[in-house]
Amino acid sequence: MAQALSLNVSNSVGGSNRAPILVATEYHHWSQRMEKYLRILRRYVWRSVEEGPHVPILTPVQTVGAIARLGGGQPTLNRPNKDDLDKMENDPIAFYEISCGVAPNNFDIIINCKSTKEIWDVLKNLYEGTEQAQDKKFTTALNEFNKFNAHAGERLEDSFKRFNLIITKLTNAGTVRSNHETNLQFLNGL
Incomplete structure (x- = not known):
């Protein structure tokens, strides 16, 4: 495998x-x-x-x-x-x-x-997708980033993986966040 x-x-x-x-x-x-x-x-x-x-x-x-x-x-x-x-x-x-x-x-x-x-x-x-679809992906990824919260009972490792997927979506949508902003958002979401 x-x-x-x-x-x-x-x-x-x-x-x-x-x-x-x-x-x-x-x-x-x-x-x-x-x-x-x-x-x-x-x-x-x-x-x-x-x-x-x-x-x-x-x-x-x-x-x-x-x-x-x-x-x-x-x-x-x-x-x-x-x-x-x-x-x-x-x-x-x-x-x-x-x-x-x-x-x-x-x-x-x-x-x-x-x-x-x-x-x-x-x-x-x-x-x-079209520009309209790309804008929607960006907006969705930005909302996920801003609303990120760890789930009750979720392991830290799983929260971090989920957060990294959101960062990847943002990057793929054409925006890059600073390490400081990313770290702060993750810590606030815990």
């Missing part, structure tokens, strides 16, 4: 050559790990997630020479340069890595996405 749990934790964390696997209850941690993983993978891979695939700017190039003097020839577009080609490879790399980092049930959700940014946005919306 402990070995299976260790294997699951190992898979969800990932490694230097393997994308972390998304566990639904750990989305916030997964997204941070995946971002770090993609940032070290290659120079502009994470940019592909943030901004979408690179689209080179192609400009019309006039035909020169004998064809142009005779009034013929259509303007053509210049070709992507080496930098453009290099940046264009980042989206498929990020797409592949994120696709490998989701479980089969999540893969069915992202299978029709056209870009890595779209995958990221779909997963974020699925697990974090």
Whole structure:
């Protein structure tokens, strides 16, 4: 049993050559790990997630020479340069890595996405919700923090674990409390 749990934790964390696997209850941690993983993978891979695939700017190039003097020839577009080609490879790399980092049930959700940014946005919306849902999570976590009280007969260790879960919810909702404020709130709740 402990070995299976260790294997699951190992898979969800990932490694230097393997994308972390998304566990639904750990989305916030997964997204941070995946971002770090993609940032070290290659120079502009994470940019592909943030901004979408690179689209080179192609400009019309006039035909020169004998064809142009005779009034013929259509303007053509210049070709992507080496930098453009290099940046264009980042989206498929990020797409592949994120696709490998989701479980089969999540893969069915992202299978029709056209870009890595779209995958990221779909997963974020699925697990974090809309801004309105995020605000509700924040408000709920803040209320739990402010109203924290130890339960009658509850062991100190259990109260502390429950309080730490509330702190984690606050952190995941985007707010960080100082150690002083956190310690004071815990002690007042006892």
